[in-house]
Amino acid sequence: MKSAVTVYCGASLGEHPGYADAARQLGQALARADMDLVYGGASTGLMGCVADAALLGGSRVTGVIPQSLVRFEVAHTALTELRVVDTMHERKALMAQLGDAFVAMPGGFGTAEELFEVLTWAQLGLHAKPCALLNTNGYYTPLLRFLEHAAGEGFVHRRYLDNVIVEEDPHVLLSRLSGHRALPHLFEEVAEA
Ligand code: AMP
Secondary structure (H helix, E strand, O other): OOOEEEEEOOOOOOOOHHHHHHHHHHHHHHHHOOOEEEEOOEOOHHHHHHHHHHHHHOOOEEEEEEHHHHHOOOEOOOOOEEEEEOOHHHHHHHHHHHOOEEEEOOOOHHHHHHHHHHHHHHHOOOOOOOEEEEOHHHOOHHHHHHHHHHHHOOOOOHHHHHOOEEEOOHHHHHHHHHOOOOOOOHHHHHHHO
């Protein structure tokens, strides 16, 4: 079966055209790697760019969107499949379930929330899927610096931070997803100690 990557990214385009370019490159790279896309289902911002490029390249693209956002007419109307759910919580659960790996591109609160949720769930052993950051224009470098600080202060386990894949090039990022090894989750570590 083909693998699918769940992409979290901005509903906005960002200030620099490089973000939209990177979203299109990621969509193209997914199609070239024969991978499918799962994402937030909108036609706007980086979300629309990654979806359009993946569709154009021949990937199956599944959007997962809550009914409340469909009403605002932000849903992409030309996807392979649009899954309309009742709540944002259901949406995140389904997006996490449908993807074999997670990639966060530049984005805002929504993207950060989705990213941190899948990182937390990996630590708790709720999934064993790779998590990656597409660090376009060094967008995530300040966040990575903060997370290093959090690890230094003893609030983030360094092994889990080190296990996050960080790349600027979408092709390199996708090739690293397949070689990824999941870590034992926190409670397995406690049991082994
Ligand atoms: P943000 O990063 O705040 O722009 O939010 C984008 C992320 O949150 C995406 O990965 C979506 O899953 C979700 N999201 C937030 N706003 C929207 C929207 N207007 N339409 C669709 N999805 C959205």
